[in-house]
Amino acid sequence: MRKLLLAAAVVGALALAAAARPKPAPADVIGLLERNYASIHDYSADIEVSVDSPQLHMPRSAATLYFKRPDRMKIVPKEGFAVLPKDVFPGDPVRSIKQNFRLERLDSAKVGNEPVYVLSLVPKTTDVRGAMKLFVEKRRGIIIGTDADVGGAKFKSRWTYARVEGKYWLPSEIRIEMSGAMSTPVFDPREVKIKPPKSGKGTTLVRFSDYKINRGIPDSVFAEGKQTSR
Amino acid sequence: MVRQIRLEVFKLVRRGRSYLGFGALLLISGLAVVALLFGPHMIETSMSQGFITAGSYLNGGFVAWMMLNAPPTALFLPLFACVVTGDMVSGETADGTLRTVLSRPVGRGSLFAAKFAVSVIYVVALTLFLGIAAYGIGTIFLGRGVLVTFQEGSMLGAQGIYVYDAREGLTRLAAAYAFVSVGVLSVATIALFLSTIVANSLGAIGGAMLTLIVFGILAMFDFFKPIHPFLFTTHLDRWRDFFTTPIPWGEIRTSLAVLFAYIVVFLLAGLTVFTRKDVIS
Numbered sequence: 363m364r365k366l367l368l369a370a371a372v373v374g375a376l377a378l379a380a381a382a383r384p385k386p387a388p389a390d391v392i393g394l395l396e397r398n399y400a401s402i403h404d405y406s407a408d409i410e411v412s413v414d415s416p417q418l419h420m421p422r423s424a425a426t427l428y429f430k431r432p433d434r435m436k437i438v439p440k441e442g443f444a445v446l447p448k449d450v451f452p453g454d455p456v457r458s459i460k461q462n463f464r465l466e467r468l469d470s471a472k473v474g475n476e477p478v479y480v481l482s483l484v485p486k487t488t489d490v491r492g493a494m495k496l497f498v499e500k501r502r503g504i505i506i507g508t509d510a511d512v513g514g515a516k517f518k519s520r521w522t523y524a525r526v527e528g529k530y531w532l533p534s535e536i537r538i539e540m541s542g543a544m545s546t547p548v549f550d551p552r553e554v555k556i557k558p559p560k561s562g563k564g565t566t567l568v569r570f571s572d573y574k575i576n577r578g579i580p581d582s583v584f585a586e587g588k589q590t591s592r
Numbered sequence: 593m594v595r596q597i598r599l600e601v602f603k604l605v606r607r608g609r610s611y612l613g614f615g616a617l618l619l620i621s622g623l624a625v626v627a628l629l630f631g632p633h634m635i636e637t638s639m640s641q642g643f644i645t646a647g648s649y650l651n652g653g654f655v656a657w658m659m660l661n662a663p664p665t666a667l668f669l670p671l672f673a674c675v676v677t678g679d680m681v682s683g684e685t686a687d688g689t690l691r692t693v694l695s696r697p698v699g700r701g702s703l704f705a706a707k708f709a710v711s712v713i714y715v716v717a718l719t720l721f722l723g724i725a726a727y728g729i730g731t732i733f734l735g736r737g738v739l740v741t742f743q744e745g746s747m748l749g750a751q752g753i754y755v756y757d758a759r760e761g762l763t764r765l766a767a768a769y770a771f772v773s774v775g776v777l778s779v780a781t782i783a784l785f786l787s788t789i790v791a792n793s794l795g796a797i798g799g800a801m802l803t804l805i806v807f808g809i810l811a812m813f814d815f816f817k818p819i820h821p822f823l824f825t826t827h828l829d830r831w832r833d834f835f836t837t838p839i840p841w842g843e844i845r846t847s848l849a850v851l852f853a854y855i856v857v858f859l860l861a862g863l864t865v866f867t868r869k870d871v872i873s
Contacts, residue, residue, distance in 0.1 A: 413755075418643070419837055420755035423738070425646060437646035441758055442737025445643045452644065548751050550744045554812075557744045560751050 388465035391479045394503035395456045398531055402454075404430040404579045407532075408572045409437075411446055415564020417544035420445065427570075429453040434584045447566050448490060449508055449519045450536045459483065462490045473497055473506060491517065504531050514561075515542035526573045538566040596698070596706035604710055609679065613672025613718050620665065621726040625655055625733050649740035653761045655730030656723050657741050660768060660831060665722070669772070670779040670804055671797075673718055677711040678783035678796030681866060685791050704866045708784060708859055715780050719773035723765060739764070741835040754835050768831040771844070775828040778854040779804050785862035788869060824854045 406428045413420040425444035428436045435453035437446055451458045463483035471480050481496040492512035499506045502523075510517040517540050524534035543559040550557050604610050628650050659665050681704075684690035694700065739761025743752030756764060783800035790796050807825035810816045820826050827847035833840050 417751060418753045418755070420753075421760075421837070422757065423755065437644065439647035439737075442651060442735060443645070443647040443649045443740065443755070445645050445755075447643055548744060557751055 386468065386479070388468045388481055391468060391481055391498050392456060392460065392465065394479075394500075395459075395498060395505065398503055399454055399456055401576075402431075402530060403576050404428075405532075405573055405575045406577070406579060407570045407574070409444075409446065410569040410571075411444065411566065413445070413447075413564070413566045415540055415544055415566070416560040416562040417564070418445070427452055428579055428583050430579050430581075430584065433457060434581075436584045438583075447538055447568065449510075449517060449538050449566075450533070450568050451505075455505060459496070462487045463494075471497075473499075476501065476506070478506065502531055513543070515540065515544060524570075527575055530573075530575060532573055533568075533570050535570070536568045538568075540564040540566065593702050593706065596702055597709050600706045600710040601713070604676065604714060607676075607679075609675055610714070612675060613668075614721055616668060616672060617665075617718070617722045618725050620662075620668065621655065621659060621722070621729050624658060624662065624726065625729050628655065628658075628730075629733060647737070648734075649738065649755075650730075651734045651737040651739075652727040652729075652731030653736070653739040653758065653765060654741075655734065656727040656765050657739060657761075657768075657835070659722055659726040660772060666828070667804075669719065669722065670776050671801060673711075673715045673776050673780040674783035674797045674800045676714050677780040678787050678800060679793040680707045680711060680784055680787050681862075682787035682790050682793040682796050686793065700867045700869075701863060704788075704863050708781070708862075711780055711784055712777060715777045716773045719769055719776055723769040727762075727765070739835075743832060743836065752836075754837065756835075764834045768834040771831045771834065771848070772828075774848060774851050774855075775824070775831070778824045778828075778851045778858075781855045781858040781862070785858040785865070788862045788865040822850070824851055827851055 406426060409425050409427050411420070411423045411425075413423075423444040424440040425446070426438045426440070427446075428434075428438065429452070431454070433453070437444060437452070446452055462485060464486050465481060466484045467482040469480040469482075471478055477500045479498040479500060481498060483494050483496055485492055491510055494508050494510035494517075496505060497507040497509075498504065504521070504523060506521050506523075508517070508519045517538060519536055519538040521533050522535040522537075523531045526532045541563045543561045544564065547556050547558055549555075681690065684693070693703070736758055738758060739756045741754050741756075743754070779800055782803055783796050786799040787793060787796035790799070804825065807823045811820055811823055811825050827850045830844055830847035833844055
């Protein structure tokens with residue numbers, strides 16, 4: 363009987379200790395993400411983007427992505443023109459998130475069997491689609507997905523990673539599923555009519571390969587050319 | 593027959609008005625490139641919200657596609673074709689040379705067929721010239737690259753944006769221009785038919801262009817919807833489908849059938865009138 367009481371007391375104490383442990387704040391999760399990118403000063407990667415949606419159909423677009431701290435980023439298309447969805451947070455995702463979003467709330471959940479943090483982000487600039495949920499894997503401290511619901515359109519991204527140079531977890535593939543309204547109404551001069559937004563379902567697939575990390579990208583790479591971000 | 597076609601080509605080459613269309617289309621292509629180089633181009637805003645765009649979609653392929661899309665081209669290309677085909681018979685009637693030609697042992701049917709063959713050569717050459725000139729000038733000043741097209745809207749706000757690699761873009765452009773040449777030929781054949789009726793080429797050119805405009809107006813009103821599938825103007829725009837994925841081949845075949853039906857009907861009508869025509873002047 364005494365042993366049973368002792369065991370109950372130990373279990374109770376452990377439960378109390380667990381409950382008393384401070385819950386991580388949203389900023390702690392950002393810190394967790396930062397750790398993965400902290401030792402990356404610059405990188406380049408080949409990217410391949412394919413988009414199939416009612417608004418944009420692009421079978422394949424290839425480019426090279428260059429990034430250098432603190433915030434220099436350049437996409438050099440291989441055939442004169444390329445697009446890249448903002449959902450992939452090219453460059454330094456943490457910096458991009460901190461720059462464009464306010465961290466509102468943190469929850470815990472599971473994606474498959476993997477425990478994740480669910481970070482609710484509220485936009486503070488007009489440079490992003492809108493509010494979104496960011497799924498951060500607890501084990502590796504990496505983004506594994508996003509969910510956004512913006513004005514009648516839904517965007518869901520899922521990230522797959524590769525271990526690069528034996529040290530860094532970096533995205534190898536990002537798949538974005540889209541549904542709902544995908545454009546704004548436009549005036550069609552041929553038919554003299556305002557066309558309603560294109561809507562439906564779509565998929566964007568971004569593949570990253572040939573990462574080169576901390577090789578010292580010269581500043582001249584970021585100097586020329588036009589890049590539009592909307 | 594081949595000799596007659598050669599003679600008709602010779603006459604075509606000797607006429608100044610044959611070059612009017614080529615010159616004008618070259619000028620329009622050049623102006624389009626200037627406008628693209630220095631004007632606003634904000635199609636990026638329509639690249640679906642939330643995309644970063646890099647580089648430029650302005651290149652030779654885009655200029656060639658834009659020339660098809662530009663409303664002035666839709667009017668000028670048939671006009672320049674009609675200027676030549678509308679003059680094929682009526683011009684010679686007015687000049688009095690047709691009477692001289694027909695006084696020789698030459699079959700009226702084969703003569704008209706030769707005129708039609710030259711009309712086909714001219715229309716195809718004119719249409720392809722537009723594509724080559726636009727692509728060439730665009731490539732010289734803007735370079736080559738992926739082909740960005742859109743189905744609806746304008747450069748300031750577009751919907752249904754399709755992006756193809758340079759090679760596929762060029763293939764689709766070639767197919768679209770080939771289709772457009774059939775569409776232009778349908779209008780040009782109307783002008784050829786009218787030129788067998790009237791003695792003044794202006795009447796033939798004006799009549800064909802008026803048909804184009806009237807059919808275009810009818811296509812704007814839902815009241816005339818039941819007859820829309822039978823108007824050739826409904827099918828002239830079908831070249832756009834070469835820039836979608838998948839390409840709706842069934843609809844393209846239907847449009848080609850309608851356009852060829854117009855060509856055949858007006859060719860036979862022209863032949864009938866020409867073979868029975870009383871050439872007295």
